[in-house]
Amino acid sequence: MALFRWYPIHELAVTIELDMQISPLALEKISLLKQLVKEEFSNSLCDLVPAYTSLTLCFKKEHSWKSYVHKIEMLISKAETTPPLIQKNKKIISKIPVCYELNFAIDLLNLSAQLKLSTEKIINLHLQQIYIVYAVGFIPGFPYMGEVLNELNVPRKVIPTPRIPAGSVAIANNQTGIYPFEVPGGWHVIGRTPLSLFDKTRDPLCLLEPGDQVQFFPISKSEFENWA
Amino acid sequence: MSLFIHKPGIQALIQDRGRVGYRHLGIPESGPMDIHSFELAQLLCGNTGQEALVEFTLHGAHIELEKASVIALTGGGATATINNKKIDFNTTHSVEKGDHLKLLASEFGCRTYLAIQGGLKINAELGSCSTYTPAQLGGIEGRALKKGDRIEFNTGANKKSAINNMQINIDNPALEKNEIAIRCHKGPEWEWFDNATQSQLVKENWRISPQSNRMGYQLQGSPLLLKEKTELISTAVMPGIIQVTPSGMPIILGADAQTIGGYPRIARVHTPDMSILGQCRPGILLRFQLLDK
Numbered sequence: 001m002a003l004f005r006w007y008p009i010h011e012l013a014v015t016i017e018l019d020m021q022i023s024p025l026a027l028e029k030i031s032l033l034k035q036l037v038k039e040e041f042s043n044s045l046c047d048l049v050p051a052y053t054s055l056t057l058c059f060k061k062e063h064s065w066k067s068y069v070h071k072i073e074m075l076i077s078k079a080e081t082t083p084p085l086i087q088k089n090k091k092i093i094s095k096i097p098v099c100y101e102l103n104f105a106i107d108l109l110n111l112s113a114q115l116k117l118s119t120e121k122i123i124n125l126h127l128q129q130i131y132i133v134y135a136v137g138f139i140p141g142f143p144y145m146g147e148v149l150n151e152l153n154v155p156r157k158v159i160p161t162p163r164i165p166a167g168s169v170a171i172a173n174n175q176t177g178i179y180p181f182e183v184p185g186g187w188h189v190i191g192r193t194p195l196s197l198f199d200k201t202r203d204p205l206c207l208l209e210p211g212d213q214v215q216f217f218p219i220s221k222s223e224f225e226n227w228a
Numbered sequence: 229m230s231l232f233i234h235k236p237g238i239q240a241l242i243q244d245r246g247r248v249g250y251r252h253l254g255i256p257e258s259g260p261m262d263i264h265s266f267e268l269a270q271l272l273c274g275n276t277g278q279e280a281l282v283e284f285t286l287h288g289a290h291i292e293l294e295k296a297s298v299i300a301l302t303g304g305g306a307t308a309t310i311n312n313k314k315i316d317f318n319t320t321h322s323v324e325k326g327d328h329l330k331l332l333a334s335e336f337g338c339r340t341y342l343a344i345q346g347g348l349k350i351n352a353e354l355g356s357c358s359t360y361t362p363a364q365l366g367g368i369e370g371r372a373l374k375k376g377d378r379i380e381f382n383t384g385a386n387k388k389s390a391i392n393n394m395q396i397n398i399d400n401p402a403l404e405k406n407e408i409a410i411r412c413h414k415g416p417e418w419e420w421f422d423n424a425t426q427s428q429l430v431k432e433n434w435r436i437s438p439q440s441n442r443m444g445y446q447l448q449g450s451p452l453l454l455k456e457k458t459e460l461i462s463t464a465v466m467p468g469i470i471q472v473t474p475s476g477m478p479i480i481l482g483a484d485a486q487t488i489g490g491y492p493r494i495a496r497v498h499t500p501d502m503s504i505l506g507q508c509r510p511g512i513l514l515r516f517q518l519l520d521k
Binding site: 011 | 254364365475
């Protein structure tokens with residue numbers, strides 16, 4: 001049974017994709033694959049981009065993926081037969097403050113109408129889960145987190161919002177994320193965090209990384225404004 | 229000494245080859261939208277190609293040179309004057325202290341590259357001087373250039389290393405036409421669209437929307453509809469990928485595009501044609517030519 005397939009997305013990039021839905025098991029399989037790729041392709045890659053169920057190999061300019069087809073296929077069969085790593089050290093849970101007040105939660109009222117749930121119910125459902133960071137991307141430091149409870153599962157907006165404020169906490173499908181900067185975006189904004197998700201002067205640059213666990217907790221508008 | 233910005237024009241960004249190796253943190257490479265014109269400007273000035281230069285979008289810039297040097301302008305989107313006298317693109321110019329360079333409106337192209345011998349003195353951030361405004365990385369304070377900016381440039385480079393008295397032109401159709409063909413390959417989600425929609429992608433004349441920028445080219449035409457409503461699990465994307473938004477309108481990702489996306493990827497631009505795209509301004513009509521059978 002083939003778990004993985006691969007395809008080019010660019011002259012210099014190949015994606016290896018897992019035939020699975022978003023799940024902690026998928027995350028483990030992608031981390032295992034990432035480990036194997038790191039061992040096998042040390043010098044020909046300039047970046048390695050994990051996502052929910054995929055890993056993308058970015059080749060250096062002088063290395064076309066075409067000369068690595070055999071190696072990629074070998075690697076896939078190795079990944080398919082290797083049991084997933086056992087997570088030894090349990091990850092700490094990052095606690096992230098979120099202000100859910102309406103002037104920050106710009107899509108909460110619309111969502112309440114769309115989902116036929118009260119705003120309080122939406123907030124409680126969002127606070128109930130501990131989320132796993134599956135990937136960091138889209139823009140610097142944006143954490144793709146899952147999984148949002150089924151009751152909150154809502155497709156992305158058809159027309160993206162032109163300017164989503166920095167720190168906005170948003171949901172779409174079974175995912176939740178935080179916008180580190182003001183950008184256009186298609187997710188539904190239900191709150192805002194005062195934390196900085198990306199800081200070019202900090203090490204590490206990003207607040208969250210794949211594999212991290214996140215729990216949100218509610219704060220008031222005045223707590224938000226006075227957050228150090 | 230330095231370049232002094234009297235007016236940045238529509239947009240002026242400091243760029244080098246880009247920021248490689250940070251896509252896993254969500255940081256795009258950035259770098260020039262038209263790499264061929266970027267390389268030519270550097271070559272003409274006798275630079276190595278690693279230096280930082282300025283990418284101007286369209287017209288309106290007014291720059292004063294505060295020291296003698298050698299410069300080259302490449303690309304398009306503007307005509308240029310030094311002290312109100314028209315100058316040629318794609319060749320070197322010796323400039324004197326106090327010379328005024330202006331970029332005026334022109335009919336074709338979108339981005340002009342101004343290289344200076346020795347390159348601009350800019351502190352690299354995460355390995356690159358390229359400006360990426362959303363995260364305020366590179367350039368001056370991570371932003372576009374503005375009136376009153378003064379940018380030091382390196383001196384000491386050998387004047388003879390510049391290619392003098394020679395004009396080297398790049399064949400880029402977007403510098404002379406309003407209807408442009410772009411070659412592309414099938415994307416990973418090509419099969420998510422039925423045959424009629426697939427052929428519509430290549431038959432349609434797509435207009436580049438005014439909302440387009442370095443993150444992406446938004447195209448206008450008849451909507452491309454999926455066979456059935458399917459949500460893609462967000463996955464890596466790269467510049468040149470053509471994704472289809474829920475409204476059916478395609479977006480071609482540019483140098484500052486997101487690193488992960490969740491829209492179906494119907495096709496991807498053949499990489500050498502990205503320089504043609506980088507010179508397409510809003511309003512241009514695009515046609516896609518599919519390279520795969």
